[in-house]
Amino acid sequence: MSDASVFVGIDVSKDNLDVAVKPGNESFAVPNTSKGHDELCKRLRPFKPKLLVVEATGGMELDAVIALCDAGIVVAIVNPRHVRDFAKACGQLAKTDCIDAAILADFADKIRPEPRPMPSEETRALDALITRRRQLVDMLAVEKNRLTTARKAMKKDILRHLAFLEKAIGQMDNDLQKSVEDSPIWRVNDDILQSVPGVGPTCATTLMAQLPELGMLDRKKIAALVGVAPLNRDSGYKTGRRIIWGGRAPVRAVLYMSTLVATRHNPVIRTHYEHLINQGKLRKVAMTACMRKLLTLLNAMIRDQSRWQPEMAMPK
Numbered sequence: 001m002s003d004a005s006v007f008v009g010i011d012v013s014k015d016n017l018d019v020a021v022k023p024g025n026e027s028f029a030v031p032n033t034s035k036g037h038d039e040l041c042k043r044l045r046p047f048k049p050k051l052l053v054v055e056a057t058g059g060m061e062l063d064a065v066i067a068l069c070d071a072g073i074v075v076a077i078v079n080p081r082h083v084r085d086f087a088k089a090c091g092q093l094a095k096t097d098c099i100d101a102a103i104l105a106d107f108a109d110k111i112r113p114e115p116r117p118m119p120s121e122e123t124r125a126l127d128a129l130i131t132r133r134r135q136l137v138d139m140l141a142v143e144k145n146r147l148t149t150a151r152k153a154m155k156k157d158i159l160r161h162l163a164f165l166e167k168a169i170g171q172m173d174n175d176l177q178k179s180v181e182d183s184p185i186w187r188v189n190d191d192i193l194q195s196v197p198g199v200g201p202t203c204a205t206t207l208m209a210q211l212p213e214l215g216m217l218d219r220k221k222i223a224a225l226v227g228v229a230p231l232n233r234d235s236g237y238k239t240g241r242r243i244i245w246g247g248r249a250p251v252r253a254v255l256y257m258s259t260l261v262a263t264r265h266n267p268v269i270r271t272h273y274e275h276l277i278n279q280g281k282l283r284k285v286a287m288t289a290c291m292r293k294l295l296t297l298l299n300a301m302i303r304d305q306s307r308w309q310p311e312m313a314m315p316k
Contacts, residue, residue, distance in 0.1 A: 009104025198262030215302030
């Protein structure tokens with residue numbers, strides 16, 4: 001090690017948190033419960049870790065991370081794929097909970113991923129509503145597809161389920177609207193976002209809940225975070241086609257739908273789209289570029305707390 005800093009890795013499972021501390025090769029495990037989180041914070045405080053790394057595990061890590069952040073420990077939540085690639089690069093092919101925790105500690109030391117502040121309780125609640133709404137919409141689409149091929153005996157049951165899902169989605173929309181109206185900050189940001197032609201309530205609430213970094217990062221970082229930044233694929237004399245990859249798929253999905261509307265009704269996005277098509281760009285490439293342009297516009301508007309104006313130029 002180049003300094004005396006302490007780095008910690010935690011491998012998360014449903015029942016346990018396996019912890020590795022570097023240097024010293026100390027390791028221990030605690031239950032993934034509220035009492036286990038208290039014990040975890042108590043045992044880690046004396047180390048004063050410079051950085052603690054934990055993988056995103058679909059929400060199983062969230063309560064532990066909140067407890068650690070409340071205890072003043074700097075935490076970075078990282079993509080599991082990045083950690084696995086790092087382990088392979090280090091020649092570590094074996095995989096156990098203890099080994100994974102040690103790899104995470106090494107990852108924290110060598111890579112130093114950037115920690116981001118945890119979303120507030122309100123933001124996490126809004127995110128849960130948005131996620132549940134998306135699940136209901138997906139179930140609705142599946143049931144509608146089943147209806148087209150279902151036998152007569154099953155259609156009545158499917159129709160009953162469709163009615164239930166549509167009612168549940170309507171109730172979810174009401175809950176989302178109330179959550180936004182109850183928060184002064186969200187109310188202002190929702191008004192700013194929906195002032196842009198093409199951006200509706202679903203896109204606005206998804207951006208607020210699942211992209212809390214909006215308005216706090218520059219245009220390149222926010223595009224990379226969502227997954228609409230073009231990535232080079234060049235080698236030697238070969239110039240490969242630029243692609244987008246990774247990012248937050250749910251955010252990208254609603255951004256795509258808003259961009260689709262904006263290419264018809266938003267003068268800035270429509271002009272940009274038509275310009276790219278006239279240059280011979282593929283429609284898919286043009287749409288991706290317009291998604292990035294719309295995201296950059298929204299990012300600048302939230303940063304400056306300014307509503308849409310028809311004559312506004314594209315911010316830098």
